[in-house]
Amino acid sequence: MSTVTTLNGAQSLIRTLVDSGVDVCFSNPGTSEMHFVAALDSVPEMRGVLALFEGVVTGAADGYARVAGKPAATLLHLGPGLGNGLANLHNARRAHTPVVNVIGDHATYHKQYDAPLESDIDAVAGSLEGWVRRSGHTKDVGADAAAAVAAAQDAPGRVATLILPADASWGEGGETCAPIPPRVPQTVDATTVQKIADVLRSGEPVALLIGGSACREAGLRATSRIVAATGVKAFAETFPARLERGAGLPNIERLGYLAEQAKYQLDGIKHLIVAGTKAPVSFFAYPGMPSELTPEGADVHVLATVGQDIPAALEAVAALVAADTEPVLQGPGRPELPSGPLTVQNWVDVIGALLPENAIIVDEANTSGLMLPAATAGAPRHDVLTLTGGAIGYGMPVAVGAAIAAPKRPVINLESDGSAMYTISALWTQARENLDVTTVVLNNNAYAILRMELQRVGASGDGPRAKDLLDIGRPDLDFVKIAEGMGVPATRATTAEELAEQFRRAVAEPGPHLIDAAVPPLL
Amino acid sequence: MSTVTTLNGAQSLIRTLVDSGVDVCFSNPGTSEMHFVAALDSVPEMRGVLALFEGVVTGAADGYARVAGKPAATLLHLGPGLGNGLANLHNARRAHTPVVNVIGDHATYHKQYDAPLESDIDAVAGSLEGWVRRSGHTKDVGADAAAAVAAAQDAPGRVATLILPADASWGEGGETCAPIPPRVPQTVDATTVQKIADVLRSGEPVALLIGGSACREAGLRATSRIVAATGVKAFAETFPARLERGAGLPNIERLGYLAEQAKYQLDGIKHLIVAGTKAPVSFFAYPGMPSELTPEGADVHVLATVGQDIPAALEAVAALVAADTEPVLQGPGRPELPSGPLTVQNWVDVIGALLPENAIIVDEANTSGLMLPAATAGAPRHDVLTLTGGAIGYGMPVAVGAAIAAPKRPVINLESDGSAMYTISALWTQARENLDVTTVVLNNNAYAILRMELQRVGASGDGPRAKDLLDIGRPDLDFVKIAEGMGVPATRATTAEELAEQFRRAVAEPGPHLIDAAVPPLL
Known part of the structure; x- marks a missing residue:
């Protein structure tokens, strides 16, 4: 349907995003994005959500994808718009959140004139260590959009940035592109699973640190089974993107933010198994304090990196070491309502x-x-x-x-x-x-x-x-x-x-x- | 005095900034900047001004320097802090405002661990096309600070960014550094001045477009004399960093923001002389509209670039073409107080x-x-x-x-x-x-x-x-x-x-x- 009418670049972009499952665009547009804005009326499936500042745009895209499990788009205005959105894109990067940035830029032929809003968008976008592409021609915009959505969702998820020159956006001859399947998480091999099982059964003090997708139900249940069967300690990473909690789920304690807390939690272990996260480091350096929080002399074993299928790896380990063990689930229970002046405690x-x-x-x-x-x-x-x-x-x-x-x-x-x-x-x-x-x-x-x-x-x-x-x-x-x-x-x-x-x-x-x-x- | 006591890096930094004339620091600090914050009590000449967001910090530094004629420092927290400040640093860059950024970073030995706030500060700072240095050792911090202040003020002014690792800041053995004189604006040579005078006297339609420091009293007066003596048109750049106006000063009209306005203002000219700015371009590109606003076929002549002594160049031209001509000064006069509902007009x-x-x-x-x-x-x-x-x-x-x-x-x-x-x-x-x-x-x-x-x-x-x-x-x-x-x-x-x-x-x-x-x- 969308191929029989003539599309401009912006229309092909929005149509392709929607076809690829991206149907929310958090937006703070400017002049170079006006054709994108105008195109919203031709693709009603796309929901434009206006924010008054780009840090709201990018943070909203992060929150959306953490909950929806698929990316939103952002619409940002040249380099300053990206700059304003950079801090929350940094958080999204650390959360491995899929985000599809669309950053309007000057028309290709206009860049040479160094107009007031000209700046090095590519360098700033590149600092996010995700995926960056500049759409050179109207006919490529659709394909670039599909590639951006796939890149954002390639396991474990990242910030994908499509820089859209105004003339690529307003030009006629846009072509939509079919969705590109993203790269799914890799399965952890049986040898690694066996090796981790051996560590868990070594009899030595072990801690298991889980992160990423392991902080949701399947990973938590597998982790709890492992803990119940082997008696090892288990922690969730300090700052999970999304942690499922509450009555009916295993309650896996998070590693503390303060290095002093984390060192206490990991005290005495000889083996640290990481699944979907890295060996923990201090959030900041402090004079005379080590950066690494793993106790000295303890071995670090990687069960799964963040781009792998972490819950499946934990389940595979549990099948070896906890075949007949059920997870320990948190029972319901709430504090009593307190009274008196507010405190950090109440x-x-x-x-x-x-x-x-x-x-x-x-x-x-x-x-x-x-x-x-x-x-x-x-x-x-x-x-x-x-x-x-x-x-x-x-x-x-x-x-x-x-x-x-x-x-x-x-x-x-x-x-x-x-x-x-x-x-x-x-x-x-x-x-x-x-x-x-x-x-x-x-x-x-x-x-x-x-x-x-x-x-x-x-x-x-x-x-x-x-x-x-x-x-x-x-x-x-x-x-x-x-x-x-x-x-x-x-x-x-x-x-x-x-x-x-x-x-x-x-x-x-x-x-x-x-x-x-x-x-x-x-x- | 400051050399007899032991200084840490932060103290040597602040002391050197103050010695170099930088005595205001707009700040939004975090943990990696705590030694800088603590050092404020040891150098009471430095005024710390707190803001709740880095865009306020960097915009304030821009506004301060435009009025004070010397830079302020900023204190920013790692890459996200710079990101939040980037948009107003972009404006400062375009204003040729001297700004000295101090960006705290992780301790040198901590960077390898890719802690949550780690990001590519250098790449983002580099996008500002100013001066960037990373202080590697405590003993270098003072010299780096003096170099940053000089770089910020080298004509025509720029954003200088000093990245300060936490251990360089907290380390003992800081050394203050004497102020480094910045590069002053170059004088425009007599040949160029003569050539511009010839253009002005050619009898053909000429417009003179002034920018940068020419938008202050001396430049405005020289421009007005040239206009009065030769009958050419004159305009100030569309967005001057600082334009002096009002009764008793020449009133030089600004070039319009809308391309349509600017084209009307420049209509019919055969020569455009630019002093402290560039030939004008459209703020954005528009389909079917040219980017350049100079009429087709008109010649562009550069009297002075933004890094040169622009008012002196205009005065030199005025001495040739308007030796006995006084500037035309705006008389006092105010609108009458209007009444009724507010409008764009009243x-x-x-x-x-x-x-x-x-x-x-x-x-x-x-x-x-x-x-x-x-x-x-x-x-x-x-x-x-x-x-x-x-x-x-x-x-x-x-x-x-x-x-x-x-x-x-x-x-x-x-x-x-x-x-x-x-x-x-x-x-x-x-x-x-x-x-x-x-x-x-x-x-x-x-x-x-x-x-x-x-x-x-x-x-x-x-x-x-x-x-x-x-x-x-x-x-x-x-x-x-x-x-x-x-x-x-x-x-x-x-x-x-x-x-x-x-x-x-x-x-x-x-x-x-x-x-x-x-x-x-x-x-």
Whole structure:
């Protein structure tokens, strides 16, 4: 059907994206993208979602794909648009999220004139270490789009960037392209599986560290069986892209963010088996501290790399070492509703007590959320999306994407005040699209994590001027007003009772809500 | 004094920056920058200014240097921090603004582990086509800092980026470095000056296009003398970094943003003389339209490139062709205060009528500001800073930097609603530093410029879905609430009388204010 009418490049692009299964495009367009925007009316299957800032666009694409299991497209305006979106693309890269960027560029013949918006898009896109192609001719745009979708989804998933010159977009003679099947995850060979089984049965202290797709039900169940049968320790990677949790699933503890925690968790092991992740390293270097967190002298064994079929590999191991063993499943159980002024300890109990069924938690609570996993362990089954790349400002945009991917699931965004301000305009898109997102801002008036880090790095002279630079409470941020200014209803909670009442109401009502929760800093 | 005590790398860096004249550091730090933050207490001459987002940091550095005439430093957190700051660094690059970026990176020995925040900082920094260096050792940090300051200021000015590994920062044995004199602008040779004088006296139609430092008093006066003596046309570049205007200065019209305008302005000329800028090109390409705006067949003559001493070159030409001619100075004159509902036509008259003495206008009014130059031509002398690189979201951060560079001058930020939302948290820094910035948001609920561009690019089928993607009024943005949420007092104006009353009051009171002005879109 689409081949009988004449298409311009933009139309062939959008048609091919839709045919390849990409039917949401998070967008912040400019002049060079106007033909793409115009083409949306000719391919109604494509849903354009507008954001006011490119970091929201790219974060939303990350959140969408983590939940939908397929990529969204982004529409970005030349190099500055990519720059604004780069931090959340970095997080997507670290999450192995498939993303298809479409970046408009000047017309091919216009680039030589070094117009004001000219910049080296290719170099910046290349820094994402994914897939980059520049569409040279209108007739190639469709094929390039199909290739981009496949590249994004080639196991384990990556950021694919298609640079679209304006004349390739507006030119006539666009050709659609049939979907290209992406490369599926490779199966782990039997020798490796056997070798890992041998390590597990060695009698020596072993830890199993899982990541990537192993953090979902099949991988968790296989891991739990292995643990139950062999008595080894098991951990999930510190920042999984998507971790399934809650009653009825195995509860696999995450490796701690702080090197001190992780070293404690891994203390005494002689073998570390990694499946879908790498041997753990410290998030940052600290003077006099080692970068590697695996105990000295312990051997690291790779069961599966992130591009392989990790759950199947774990199941194959379980078949050898735990053939008759059932996984240990977390029973239901919620904290009691606390009372009194909000604290780092009690606000998580409110969430644990009231988390709705089938929720998606987007967790950027940072220091305020240290106690969250324990409080939600026995809550109804839910997904947790985490900050995979350390570039803060991921939470609100990822919540946008998650809510668009799963419109029937409640999205709970637990968000630090400092992190929230990087991409705060995501609230506007939540209002515009009437997304069912409940945001709880943990408002402690500080870059609390940096207060801690200032001590941890052993920086001498943490005097008043240094401390002042980590204080974001001068002036206070009033997230109620900020949210209302962007069309999201909001309330302020200072006690556990208020948070409970407001959270219950926010979750019950459709559409976005924000709760500005006055939780004092950890330090 | 600083050499007798032991310094760590961060201390040697900050001390060297201060010795080199860089004493403001716009900052958004993370863990890898904690030693830099701690070192602020040991070098009290360095003023750390916190922002909640890196686009504010880099835009503020741009605005600061445009007004102060010397660079500020930025403090950014690894690759994602640079990414978030990239759009406003792009604008700074296009403005030839000297900026000294300090980007914290992982410790040298930690990079091999590909920790979550690892990314290719060098590639992204390199895209700015300025100066990039990675400090390898603590003892080199001071010398690298001095080199960065010089590189930033080498005529015509550029973005210099120093990548600072955490261990180079925290290591002991830092050495300060004496300031390195930057490369001054080259003088234009007498032959070129004579040749340009000949063109001016050829009797053929000539236009003179000035840019860069020629947009300040000396260059404007020389240009005006040339115009008065020879009758040629003269224009300032479309987007000057800093244009001096108002009563008592020559009023040199800017070349229009729209290609149609610029072609009209240059119609019929046989010679285009450029001084401190290049022959003009269309901001974007449009189907069937030429990229170059110089009339076909006209010759382009270069009097001075942007790295040369442009005002001196114009004065040398004026000495030949206009020895006895005085410049034509704009007389004082203000519009009458208008009344009635706000329009694109009348809001600029309010500004023109009430602009305070010695103001700095940061202009990101975009389509709403088309009539601004005429309305302010006879206002008291002022500076206008413009969007040099086309990456929107520059205005609010640049206002921060301008206000810190010139604390005794009123800063007036005329800001489009869409553009404001990219870097809205600049308001918080304005409140924190109690900056004398009056922001007028032109709130038309639309990406109005894109509505126009959708027509101009000849995009077929500008249907409802396309139009919806350019509509930012669903929901309305309430900038009063948003500003108040960040600590900036704000009011809403719907009539010219209200705008006048609120603007007068905002300018009279110290500290930041915001006016949410309901100005309907141009189209």
